[in-house]
Amino acid sequence: MQDTTIQATKRAAITNQSQAVSADLIAVVIAVTNGEPRVLTIEQAQALPSGPFELGHRSLQSGLRAWVERQTGHPLGYIEQLYTFADRDRTGDERVQISISYLGLTREEHAERSAAHGWRGWYDYFPWEDHRAGVPSILPDILMPRLQAWAGEADDPDMRHDRWQRVAIAFGFDDRHWNEELVLQRYELLYEAALVAEATRSWDNGNRPSIPGRSMIADHRRILATGIARLRTKIKYRPVVFELMPPTFTLLQLQRTVEALAGRLVHKQNFRRLIEQQDLVEETGETMSDTGGRPAKRFRFRQTVLAERAVAGTKLPISRA
């Protein structure tokens, strides 16, 4: 093999400086209960489950599973990698901290409640993201004027224009459409405008009150935003919603789950048409009659299509216009 040079280079480098690295695993674990999307948290809902990647872990994924189970008692099902970032460690020493974040999906069940950890509705952290009941008032009443002020306070007129354009696109101002996938861009704009608590914590500015929405330690809320954005994108082309569903369900329950995630409503008949024509589900034969109307057929996810669709795609009628 001719890779001797490379391996030698690596070894040399490793022996020098790069050992001053530690790797953290951070989990965004999502479940949907009673039509509300929730995230698994620790530390009084101020942090995501996380812990260092250790020698004992067989892989990044298994390390993550171990940490989440240890900290919350909740076993993980589906997980996928989100993003990796590095920061000069805030603890002071000259160590570099690498954080590898994951998105996990489960159902909220055997979750043992405790004071230290628990499920929190994700809209507690991002109240401007829930458009199921129309545009939330926080948007026109609070965010819009504050962001407008932020854009306007730039010196350069070009920069003012640029700021406002980014804001308008991300938040759907100026007659633009709301795009539910831009969760991260929105959070980052609010951070840049110093409207969220995380942005104002370190340097002291006493006078600017932050906007509604629960905050988290370090950049955990940013990671949560990344996870939500990924999930909102992904449900449109991969059958991941089913990871969040009980074994059997009605189409309305499925729809409510999708709506909870997307933060917007979908056309009922079109939703059913799309789900059924894709052969994603099959009837169990039973019906469910306690929802106040005509009984609904129960469905079950067709495991068979997993192999095919996991690769070939799925569609959901969430408008893109």
Place this chain on the structure above:
Amino acid sequence: MQDTTIQATKRAAITNQSQAVSADLIAVVIAVTNGEPRVLTIEQAQALPSGPFELGHRSLQSGLRAWVERQTGHPLGYIEQLYTFADRDRTGDERVQISISYLGLTREEHAERSAAHGWRGWYDYFPWEDHRAGVPSILPDILMPRLQAWAGEADDPDMRHDRWQRVAIAFGFDDRHWNEELVLQRYELLYEAALVAEATRSWDNGNRPSIPGRSMIADHRRILATGIARLRTKIKYRPVVFELMPPTFTLLQLQRTVEALAGRLVHKQNFRRLIEQQDLVEETGETMSDTGGRPAKRFRFRQTVLAERAVAGTKLPISRA
């Protein structure tokens, strides 16, 4: 702030075991020249540019840029993160190696040639991925029978079926359509079937000749596959192709670039329709007359739409059927 517990936990863990971590940055740098997609390599085209993440690096991205420039003399433009994985280090000691891979796009220009590094056509590594001139003969002649044999040699009939189904979906056998995005799945199947050199290197089996296609050290070819897959997906909804184009170009040049990346041809008239109706480009006023036919208008990418489209999406007429 209430994050003291967490920070304490982190510090404790860092001091214990997790310092035995080193982080590598690996780059998949792509350019398209003369209608051929190429990847920047080192070590006689057997490795991707890479190096350890060091204390001196301000961020992961800047560390990566530094390594690529040092090893190849080529400055990077657009880059995005691909994936992070961890492996027990192959150098023997009990260190854990974390690899963070990136996709970079540039134009092959100031690239100083040298024996050690250079641009290599990516289809040298994946000859079965180029369908521009129809289904490459390697698919029916070599891959198909060898994969069939591999599927058939499983003991369990269920496993035989499962193997063949995965193969058929990934490679478009049994009258299925070729899906150019499944680059990684295809490579992984070939690896699982021990048909690529990387899979047979470590344990000795002298008798199974590997299939055509240049190999790389460690898992670099796998990372390249990840990058190609990402790029093939991304050109369909983000205007990243323009990162690979010269300042001005004809629509045919643009089309050829897209085709080179996707590994398949597109309908010319529809391609133009789509590009133009999205206002992605504007005429420069000049024309280009050395292509053997009617002179083509020169176009330039409209930087203006970057802000909007970077977020709002783009479309390319690469059939999904």
Place this chain on the structure above:
DNA sequence: TCCTATTATGCTCACGTTGAGTATAACTCG
């Protein structure tokens, strides 16, 4: 029992998108 509210489910329709093909236009080269 019948009416009302509520959810389930089937079906239609208009419209935009997309794959595919036809028809010209404008060059170069021999």
Place this chain on the structure above:
DNA sequence: CGAGTTATACTCAACGTGAGCATAATAGGA
């Protein structure tokens, strides 16, 4: 000047998608 080649403008049918109408099946109360 005709052949070859590329550019560019249109047309058309099929399909996907958003939206709405209509009917079915249940519970609960008048």
